[in-house]
Amino acid sequence: MSEERFDCIIVGGGLAGLTAAYLLAGEGLETLLVEKGNYSGAKNMTGGRLYCHSFEKVIPGFARNAELERRIVKERLTTAEGTMEYASAGVSAPEGESYTVLRGVFDKWLAGQAEENGAMLVCGVRVDDLISRDGKVCGVVAGDEEMEADVVILADGVNSLLAQKLGFKPPIGQSQVTVGAKELIGLSEDVINQRFNVGSDEGVAWMFSGCGDVCDGFLYTNKDSVSVGVTMMVEDIRNTENSVPQMLEDFKNSAEIAPLLKGGKLIEYSAHLIPEGGYDMIPKLYGDGVLVIGDAAALCANLGFTLRGMDLAVESGRLAAQTVVAAKENGDFSADGLSGYQAALEDSFVMPCMKGTEACLAAVKAGGFKDDPIVTFSKVMRETQIG
Amino acid sequence: MAVNVADKLGVNKFHTDEHNSHIEVDKEYPDRSEIDKVVRACPAGLYSLDENGTLFFDYLGCLECGTCKVLSEGKVVKSWNYPSGTLGIEYRKG
Numbered sequence: 001m002s003e004e005r006f007d008c009i010i011v012g013g014g015l016a017g018l019t020a021a022y023l024l025a026g027e028g029l030e031t032l033l034v035e036k037g038n039y040s041g042a043k044n045m046t047g048g049r050l051y052c053h054s055f056e057k058v059i060p061g062f063a064r065n066a067e068l069e070r071r072i073v074k075e076r077l078t079t080a081e082g083t084m085e086y087a088s089a090g091v092s093a094p095e096g097e098s099y100t101v102l103r104g105v106f107d108k109w110l111a112g113q114a115e116e117n118g119a120m121l122v123c124g125v126r127v128d129d130l131i132s133r134d135g136k137v138c139g140v141v142a143g144d145e146e147m148e149a150d151v152v153i154l155a156d157g158v159n160s161l162l163a164q165k166l167g168f169k170p171p172i173g174q175s176q177v178t179v180g181a182k183e184l185i186g187l188s189e190d191v192i193n194q195r196f197n198v199g200s201d202e203g204v205a206w207m208f209s210g211c212g213d214v215c216d217g218f219l220y221t222n223k224d225s226v227s228v229g230v231t232m233m234v235e236d237i238r239n240t241e242n243s244v245p246q247m248l249e250d251f252k253n254s255a256e257i258a259p260l261l262k263g264g265k266l267i268e269y270s271a272h273l274i275p276e277g278g279y280d281m282i283p284k285l286y287g288d289g290v291l292v293i294g295d296a297a298a299l300c301a302n303l304g305f306t307l308r309g310m311d312l313a314v315e316s317g318r319l320a321a322q323t324v325v326a327a328k329e330n331g332d333f334s335a336d337g338l339s340g341y342q343a344a345l346e347d348s349f350v351m352p353c354m355k356g357t358e359a360c361l362a363a364v365k366a367g368g369f370k371d372d373p374i375v376t377f378s379k380v381m382r383e384t385q386i387g
Numbered sequence: 388m389a390v391n392v393a394d395k396l397g398v399n400k401f402h403t404d405e406h407n408s409h410i411e412v413d414k415e416y417p418d419r420s421e422i423d424k425v426v427r428a429c430p431a432g433l434y435s436l437d438e439n440g441t442l443f444f445d446y447l448g449c450l451e452c453g454t455c456k457v458l459s460e461g462k463v464v465k466s467w468n469y470p471s472g473t474l475g476i477e478y479r480k481g
Contacts, residue, residue, distance in 0.1 A: 036472050038402070043451060045481040104481030124473035142472070159453040161468070172457045179454040181430040183395070184480050225480070234428065234457050243427040244454075249390035268480045269395035271430035271450040273457065 006032045006120075008324055009140055009149040011127045011162060013040035014103075015050075015310050016294025017155030018110045019058055019317030020324075025119035027325050032147065033119055034140065036126040041107030043157075045182060045270040047218045047227060049205050050106070051311040052097045054349075058318055059113065067109040069100035069222035070203025074196070075372055077305050078208040078217075078256070088205070089372035095311070095349070096374050100203050100220045100227070102184070130162060130290070136334070137166070137289035150333045151324055153291045155317065158273045160283075160296035168292060169283030174235035176277030176298075181248045182229030185264035189224045195260050196221055207305060208251070214240045217251045218307075219260070225267055226260070228252060231274060244271075274309065275300045279354045285345070286338045291320045301353050304361060305373045312350050319344040352381045359384060392432035396448045404474045408446040410455065411465040416442070418462070425463045428454050434463075450476050 008024050010017045013035030024031040037043040049072055055062055063071075072088045089096030115121055131139035131146060139148035154162050158177065163169050189200060196204045198221070208217030214236040220227040230247045242250070251257060275281055275298040282298050285291065293299075293316040300309035323341040327333050345351050363380040364373040412434075416422055422442055426434045430452060433445045442463075449470075456467035469475065 036469055038473055038477055041481055042477045043475075045478055102480045104478040107481070126469055126472040159456070171460065172453075174457055177453075177457055179428065179430060179452060234454055237424045237428040237458065240427070243390075243432065244430045245390045245392045245395075245432050248430075249388055253388050266395060266398050268478065269392075269399055269450075270476075270478055270481060271452040271454070273453050 006030045006147065006149040007328060008032070008151050008153060009034065009147055010153045010155055011140060012155035012157055012296070013037070013111060013121065013123070014044050014107060014155060014157060014294060014313065015110070016313035016317040017153065018107060018114050019055070019314045020153055020155065020293065020321045021119040021121070022058065022110070022114040022117050023318060023321035024324060025114060025117040027321070029325070029328060031119045032149070033114065033121045034125050034127050034142065035121065035123045038124050039108055040111035040121070040123065041104040044103035044107055045272050046101060046103050046310060047180065047182065047220055047229060047307065048101065048310070049098045049220060050101045051095055051308060052099065053095045054311040054315040054318065058314060063099065067105045069102060070201055072098045072100065072205045073198060073202040074204045075305070076204065076206040077369060078206070080210060084369045086369060086372055089375045093372065093375045093378055095378050096372060098205070100205070100222050102222060127156070127162065130166060135288055137287065151289050151291065151327065151338070153293060153320055153324070154296050155294050156296050158275050158295040160292070163283055163292050163296055166287070166290065168287065173277065175233060176275065176281045177273045178231040178233050178276050179244060179271060180229055180231040180274055181244050181271045182227055182269070183248065183252070183266055184268040184270070185226045185228060185261050186224060186267045187226055187261070187264045191263070192221050192224065192226065205306070209304060211251050211254070212242065212247045215247045219257065226264065228257065228261065233276070274307070276302045278357060282354065286335060286341050288335045289333050291323065291338055291341050293317050293320045299350060299354065301357050303357060303373070303377060305364070308353065312353065315348055315350050316345065319348060349381065356381050356384060396431060400477045400479055401447065402474045402477060403447050404470050407471070409468050409470045409475070410444070410446050410449065412442070412444040413463055413465050414442045414444065416463045421459060421462050425455050425459050428458050430454065
């Protein structure tokens, strides 16, 4: 058994964990990030798009250097009433600008940034348990290795077995998560530009509300591929005779989608759970020597016209890092010393976004869909500051 | 159009753990409707029934999403964990 000691250990190399690692190492803290995949991103997938605003605070101007796919300029929303199309708000709204990303690529890039900043990344290691003494978390166990730290940040994703073990959250309910299944279909850049009527770096985000009896659909354009998939509330499997893979197949073969994918080649098939239980699903977020961030903290908001998880993950990682830096200065890693994390989330856009989904959506509906709903959503969220 | 999930999994990169299944399944679970749900819900189509109604589960090809855990832990799914470090699905694109 070897013993090493760090200021902070982060479990999970997704966006939340990597953001925290990048910032903590940048502040000079001895930071270790442990990832079970062979590299950051190896276990991660998204639909999906990343709204830039929160990451912009981490690495200003990152879009110039990061491994991004296409800047979203066009939004489509298909419901039973038909398909609406509107221009993306882009930089004209505080939370408007977004890019499609592929997590196996983007996370790897961010991991490189975190390492350059001085974070230590250990990949290919699954953390099995936490070390607790007198109710205080003080390290992690991986196989027969133990590693200790003043504080452990759980960024181990939607299933967060560690937060469950710690008693911070109950087992996930079937009505709290959707399962997403996605195909990445290779098409040339030119074909994508033609079929979606966009320029080379421009992309489309398209949500389908109710594409099958129990599922929703999505389509995003990447540089030279299209992400197409379905999501289904896990409990709804009882209300259909269809299988999840069949739902995706039917969606791909629908009249609206099939022509757009014609001649494309499957590059990868992926699946993931998405925390969609809203505010009520958020677990205990901090305790003695421990913080919970990102999907592990169920910070994800399905707004119907868009799905936001990654920008919340990044913000939670940033605020957790900020909290740990303050705790280090005060030499207090108790629950009390880390309570600033929850307060910071309340003061940020994260909790208003989690709490205000319904009120904001009502306003979006009332306003129609002439403009990107994110504009109205952000405005109502700020005005009401539900929280 | 019928779907062939095995072909889709075939394009993915996996580091397979040939010896240890990270998911333990109760193949004798008595409630058929519970089994049917897991069979339909797994995005990788790894749960299947043969003509005699015998449940088969193949952990190789698992995308580690956790759907079967959420749906049936304590029922069809006896235990669920991620594969050991380095093993399992490896998304090149994600």
